[in-house]
Amino acid sequence: QVHLQESGPGLVKSSETLSLTCTVSGGFISSYYWSWIRQSPGKGLEWIGYINNSGSTDYNPSLKSRVTMSVDTSKNQFSLKLTSVTAADTAVYFCASGGGPYVEWITPWGQGTLVTVSS
Amino acid sequence: EIVMTQSPATVSVSPGKKVTLSCRASQRLARDLAWYQQQPGQAPRLLIYGASTRATGVPARFSGSGFETEFTLTISSLQSEDFAVYFCQQYNSWPLTFGQGTRVEIE
Numbered sequence: 001q002v003h004l005q006e007s008g009p010g011l012v013k014s015s016e017t018l019s020l021t022c023t024v025s026g027g028f029i030s031s032y033y034w035s036w037i038r039q040s041p042g043k044g045l046e047w048i049g050y051i052n053n054s055g056s057t058d059y060n061p062s063l064k065s066r067v068t069m070s071v072d073t074s075k076n077q078f079s080l081k082l083t084s085v086t087a088a089d090t091a092v093y094f095c096a097s098g099g100g101p102y103v104e105w106i107t108p109w110g111q112g113t114l115v116t117v118s119s
Numbered sequence: 120e121i122v123m124t125q126s127p128a129t130v131s132v133s134p135g136k137k138v139t140l141s142c143r144a145s146q147r148l149a150r151d152l153a154w155y156q157q158q159p160g161q162a163p164r165l166l167i168y169g170a171s172t173r174a175t176g177v178p179a180r181f182s183g184s185g186f187e188t189e190f191t192l193t194i195s196s197l198q199s200e201d202f203a204v205y206f207c208q209q210y211n212s213w214p215l216t217f218g219q220g221t222r223v224e225i226e
Binding site: 035 | 120151153155161162163164165168174206208210213214215216217218219220
């Protein structure tokens with residue numbers, strides 16, 4: 001059974017870069033598409049984008065100019081970078097399996113990690 | 120992007136009763152719709168995909184229906200563990216989008 005765990009700083013300063021990593025266990029990262037989703041009280045659930053094992057990505061147009069995703073198959077990890085953050089980027093960030101071609105629904109999800117952007 | 124609208128925002132139901140939640144899409148989806156349940160402090164959990172197919176391990180009291188722009192999630196007999204927030208998600212086109220959620224609370 002695939003398990004996902006997010007890691008990274010819980011506090012990021014305004015205008016800096018948010019960086020998170022998702023470690024996948026119980027399955028091979030080469031097998032699926034992998035998504036990042038965030039949840040905030042103001043915007044609800046927002047899909048950020050997906051990546052696959054070969055590095056193919058698709059990003060939400062609302063964030064595309066600031067988002068980069070990468071994958072490290074040797075570590076069974078994928079990562080998210082979001083540049084020039086503001087308070088509006090404060091949210092719980094989830095990594096998850098799915099959200100890409102062929103399996104567009106999302107399961108399972110990581111437990112989520114709260115990232116707060118401070119001024 | 121496709122806008123998903125859920126109703127009602129909150130519904131109060133007694134245990135053992137039936138509840139039906141609605142999700143409307145701004146564009147036609149065929150059956151490209153999923154439902155999720157979220158408990159407080161937890162990640163969403165997939166319940167339904169393909170509008171009506173239950174995910175692995177999901178009890179039969181959960182059922183989904185609908186096509187194109189109108190979808191429903193029905194819980195036939197509410198158990199204590201079903202009081203949660205429910206989200207719909209479309210996957211007919213990217214970016215994937217979610218509804219704002221319906222909270223099912225104890226009456």
